Amino acid sequence: MTEDRMRAVQLLTPEGQRVSHPDYDITLSDSELRGLYRDMVLVRRIDTEATALQRQGELGLWASCLGQEAAQVGSARAMAPNDFAFPTFREHGVTWCRGIAPLEILAMFRGVTTGGWDPQVNKCGPYSIVIGAQVLHGVGYAMGIQFDGAEDVAVTYFGDGAMAQGDVNEAFVFAASFSAPVVFFCQNNQWAISQPRDRQSNVQIYERAAGFGFPGVQVDGNDVLAVMAVTKVALERARTGNGPTLIEAYTYRMGAHTTSDDPTRYRLAGELETWRLRDPIERLKVYLARQGIADRSFFDHIEQEGEELALHIRDGVRGMVPPRPESMFDDVYAEAHARIDEQRSEMLEYLSSFQDSVG
Amino acid sequence: MVKAINSGLRKAMERDPKVILFGQDIGRLGGVFRVTDGLQKDFGEHRVMDAPLAESGIIGTAVGLAMRGYRPVLEIQFDGFVYPGFDQIVSQVAKFHRRMAGAIAMPITIRIPYGGGIGAVEHHSESPEAYFAHTAGLRVLTPADPQAAYLTIQQAIACNDPVIYFEPKRRYWDKGEVDESLAALELGAVADPWRARVVHTGSDVTVACYGPMVRTCLEAAEASTDISLEVVDMQSISPLDLETLASSVERTSRLVVVHEASMSGGVGAEIAAHISEKCFYTLEAPVIRVTGFDVPYPASRLEEYFLPDLDRVIDAAERVMRY
Numbered sequence: 001m002t003e004d005r006m007r008a009v010q011l012l013t014p015e016g017q018r019v020s021h022p023d024y025d026i027t028l029s030d031s032e033l034r035g036l037y038r039d040m041v042l043v044r045r046i047d048t049e050a051t052a053l054q055r056q057g058e059l060g061l062w063a064s065c066l067g068q069e070a071a072q073v074g075s076a077r078a079m080a081p082n083d084f085a086f087p088t089f090r091e092h093g094v095t096w097c098r099g100i101a102p103l104e105i106l107a108m109f110r111g112v113t114t115g116g117w118d119p120q121v122n123k124c125g126p127y128s129i130v131i132g133a134q135v136l137h138g139v140g141y142a143m144g145i146q147f148d149g150a151e152d153v154a155v156t157y158f159g160d161g162a163m164a165q166g167d168v169n170e171a172f173v174f175a176a177s178f179s180a181p182v183v184f185f186c187q188n189n190q191w192a193i194s195q196p197r198d199r200q201s202n203v204q205i206y207e208r209a210a211g212f213g214f215p216g217v218q219v220d221g222n223d224v225l226a227v228m229a230v231t232k233v234a235l236e237r238a239r240t241g242n243g244p245t246l247i248e249a250y251t252y253r254m255g256a257h258t259t260s261d262d263p264t265r266y267r268l269a270g271e272l273e274t275w276r277l278r279d280p281i282e283r284l285k286v287y288l289a290r291q292g293i294a295d296r297s298f299f300d301h302i303e304q305e306g307e308e309l310a311l312h313i314r315d316g317v318r319g320m321v322p323p324r325p326e327s328m329f330d331d332v333y334a335e336a337h338a339r340i341d342e343q344r345s346e347m348l349e350y351l352s353s354f355q356d357s358v359g
Numbered sequence: 360m361v362k363a364i365n366s367g368l369r370k371a372m373e374r375d376p377k378v379i380l381f382g383q384d385i386g387r388l389g390g391v392f393r394v395t396d397g398l399q400k401d402f403g404e405h406r407v408m409d410a411p412l413a414e415s416g417i418i419g420t421a422v423g424l425a426m427r428g429y430r431p432v433l434e435i436q437f438d439g440f441v442y443p444g445f446d447q448i449v450s451q452v453a454k455f456h457r458r459m460a461g462a463i464a465m466p467i468t469i470r471i472p473y474g475g476g477i478g479a480v481e482h483h484s485e486s487p488e489a490y491f492a493h494t495a496g497l498r499v500l501t502p503a504d505p506q507a508a509y510l511t512i513q514q515a516i517a518c519n520d521p522v523i524y525f526e527p528k529r530r531y532w533d534k535g536e537v538d539e540s541l542a543a544l545e546l547g548a549v550a551d552p553w554r555a556r557v558v559h560t561g562s563d564v565t566v567a568c569y570g571p572m573v574r575t576c577l578e579a580a581e582a583s584t585d586i587s588l589e590v591v592d593m594q595s596i597s598p599l600d601l602e603t604l605a606s607s608v609e610r611t612s613r614l615v616v617v618h619e620a621s622m623s624g625g626v627g628a629e630i631a632a633h634i635s636e637k638c639f640y641t642l643e644a645p646v647i648r649v650t651g652f653d654v655p656y657p658a659s660r661l662e663e664y665f666l667p668d669l670d671r672v673i674d675a676a677e678r679v680m681r682y
Contacts (some may be wrong), residue, residue, distance in 0.1 A: 111659030
């Protein structure tokens with residue numbers, strides 16, 4: 001593990017010490033730094049609340065992003081408003097930064113919708129559950145940007161597990177071939193459900209980029225400053241017509257794969273303890289406090305904001321109105337479809353036969 | 360049923376050292392549904408292998424393993440994740456034996472937990488059996504209860520043709536007696552996996568179903584007081600045992616076909632067409648299908664409206680009786 005981390009770009013040590021790197025640096029205002037802290041704390045609060053709601057039976061499932069807040073917030077906050085994010089089902093930090101309301105996400109995990117938000121409004125695609133599929137979509141979107149002569153960039157999110165998928169490897173080929181303005185952001189959280197990273201990739205993930213013909217860089221995924229710095233460079237590279245970059249954010253899935261999973265069956269508790277010492281939020285907090293950028297009242301205020309957000313989420317989830325049965329026929333096609341109309345009528349007629357018999 | 364399939368896999372592995380299991384999270388974790396629980400511990404990492412996260416890779420390498428004399432049993436984690444491997448299944452697995460003029464068989468079993476009813480997120484509740492039943496060269500099996508699962512998984516593995524083995528995931532936790540004394544090689548004599556089974560006798564309406572819908576239809580048969588339902592578990596979706604089904608329809612003169620999958624282009628249409636042809640002079644009513652709607656599988660809070668249930672089966676039986 002130590003060996004793995006040697007090449008990872010780091011600007012903030014786990015102890016909250018600001019360090020320099022020969023190739024990467026970042027200068028942020030105090031308010032921007034406080035903003036990153038706020039994002040990470042609130043994302044974690046959403047995550048904790050969602051896990052609790054699943055345990056209470058209010059959500060069908062939850063995929064926790066615990067421990068990956070810096071990777072997600074750092075990269076998403078590096079993006080420009082017109083850049084486009086392609087997230088997976090674990091990117092709650094990314095969707096938060098793109099301005100998707102948490103209740104939109106929770107509605108999906110509650111099972112009242114299979115998606116819902118308009119990707120064009122926040123420039124953020126739907127959660128992809130099929131592993132790796134969205135990476136090709138990101139490349140295609142980036143090709144469109146290129147054909148339009150625009151200066152936007154697509155950022156595709158995926159994990160270490162997806163590195164094995166054909167779609168992801170094909171995405172690398174297409175991006176390199178077209179020099180598409182795309183950033184491949186891989187969160188290596190060490191585990192694809194029960195399978196460790198080396199089942200998907202025999203070399204370090206960032207090293208894979210070289211074979212496809214574009215640069216790869218490994219970053220300490222629990223260091224929000226380093227993640228942001230590295231992502232900004234990759235975005236700039238893409239924006240100026242120099243093609244894709246693969247970023248490997250080296251991090252750790254602190255929780256289970258999803259609430260249906262039991263990680264005690266396949267990984268050791270000691271591993272979790274090691275990573276707890278590298279917590280992404282704690283190290284920024286220490287840094288902010290030591291530098292006098294934030295004080296006790298700021299941290300308390302963010303905690304309070306988190307509690308209010310949690311309350312909003314709880315009430316919002318519990319108050320979600322179940323969808324109308326016939327809504328399953330909505331949006332299946334963009335244009336009129338006789339068969340769908342027929343089946344909708346049949347369903348309504350059938351359901352109304354029950355109401356009659358009750359009456 | 361999970362335990363029955365696990366026992367069946369164990370028997371198959373004991374019987375034939377060339378049987379190997381390959382899939383995501385099937386080793387130490389024992390599969391996300393625990394179907395392979397304990398098998399890696401007992402048979403070793405070379406026979407129960409965790410695969411990289413790539414379905415096309417799992418199926419494509421199984422073709423090579425089969426060419427090398429192995430008998431791969433693959434697990435696709437969920438129905439909605441089989442599609443990245445669809446190309447290998449349709450273009451390679453299904454056609455290889457024919458392309459090699461019979462010189463090489465493809466004794467590959469592809470296990471796929473399928474169907475809805477467990478409140479899952481998108482891509483975890485689909486019933487894609489018609490795609491595979493439509494493909495020449497593949498056999499398609501689906502067990503309805505633990506005993507059938509225990510037997511048919513072994514028969515699927517022993518079969519020299521590729522078998523897509525659909526496991527009804529909402530029935531994984533169903534309990535039932537399993538007679539494990541049945542010797543493997545005599546399995547075919549005990550219960551032919553390619554034959555349909557009359558699982559409930561009745562006189563008014565035949566109900567053809569398979570997999571997760573068998574229990575639903577049995578419950579409908581129990582609940583139906585006015586109309587006597589005969590329930591036929593097709594079990595093999597490809598090939599279809601139309602002989603058993605037709606002889607039931609000859610007795611009842613009416614047929615309802617039930618499946619979770621969407622209606623259009625589905626297995627129900629295939630069954631209805633055959634029965635219309637075979638039993639034209641006997642049928643007193645058109646064949647009616649009770650199926651999922653022609654929409655993508657809905658969000659879980661709506662699945663009860665999508666999935667055929669006891670009421671919809673009885674409603675269909677009433678409708679065919681009205682002709």
